Amino acid sequence: MGSESDWQDVPVDPLVGKLNRMLALVKQDPEVWFGPTIDPRDHSLIYCDPVDFVDFNKSSYLAKIGHYEPGEETKPMHQTIWTFDGDAECKAMIAHCGGKFYPFKPPPPSQTDYELHMKGEFDVKISVPTKSVARYGAGWGILSARPRDVRIMMGLEAFYPGCICHAMVLRDCTASEEGHLKRTEIGTRKWDILLMRIAGQCVFPWIPVAIRDSGSAAELEGTPQECYPEPPHRI
Numbered sequence: 001m002g003s004e005s006d007w008q009d010v011p012v013d014p015l016v017g018k019l020n021r022m023l024a025l026v027k028q029d030p031e032v033w034f035g036p037t038i039d040p041r042d043h044s045l046i047y048c049d050p051v052d053f054v055d056f057n058k059s060s061y062l063a064k065i066g067h068y069e070p071g072e073e074t075k076p077m078h079q080t081i082w083t084f085d086g087d088a089e090c091k092a093m094i095a096h097c098g099g100k101f102y103p104f105k106p107p108p109p110s111q112t113d114y115e116l117h118m119k120g121e122f123d124v125k126i127s128v129p130t131k132s133v134a135r136y137g138a139g140w141g142i143l144s145a146r147p148r149d150v151r152i153m154m155g156l157e158a159f160y161p162g163c164i165c166h167a168m169v170l171r172d173c174t175a176s177e178e179g180h181l182k183r184t185e186i187g188t189r190k191w192d193i194l195l196m197r198i199a200g201q202c203v204f205p206w207i208p209v210a211i212r213d214s215g216s217a218a219e220l221e222g223t224p225q226e227c228y229p230e231p232p233h234r235i
Helices: 013-028 040-046 087-096 130-136
Strands: 061-068 078-081 100-102 117-127 140-145 150-153 167-179 189-197 206-216
Touching (some): 013 189, 013 206, 040 167, 040 206, 061 087, 078 087, 087 150, 117 167, 140 189, 167 206
Antiparallel strands (some): 117 140, 189 206
16 A cells, blocks of 8 residues: 555646636536536536545546556556556557547557456545545545546637647546545545546646545445456447
């Protein structure tokens, strides 16, 4: 299990206003991102109230993908860090294992050996606000999703030429053993997360802007963790 010092803090504070404007655009015209028919669950996520255990003003971000190669399930997972420079490659990996894209297709992976078993380690680092640390007894933790529960949506150009507001939805994220959220009440629930992409301004470009309780984590008991490779597809 890692320590918080193992994770790079991302200086997103100056970008909070921009993230808020991005979320406002999604609320104003959600069909641009989600299509003409919006799932009620997505609608609830877009318009949900902020939770008190996520510091949207500091270093919460989509961090990494954990994966096994065939025959290595008993070994430590490989980790691919989701940086700005590696954004396209990570999208290709997710698409290869069931992630969905709207309205575009992801690029093909640069490697040909993506016979991966993606084991529920699509990780978002969560920083807990200082005012909430005492309540939860945790300062940070990881919420993980399966690749097949990931959707990436291309948005519209906003703010300045070339600034495309991409969005991502992760469903049924649960607290991992890494960090401290697993031992809190947060760890008993599963969560839907909406993230927006900050182009070229952060090492880790995907920042959460909304998170909503989607039920008991116990509902996922017995659900296979692995996401086996399948052809990329659209929603």
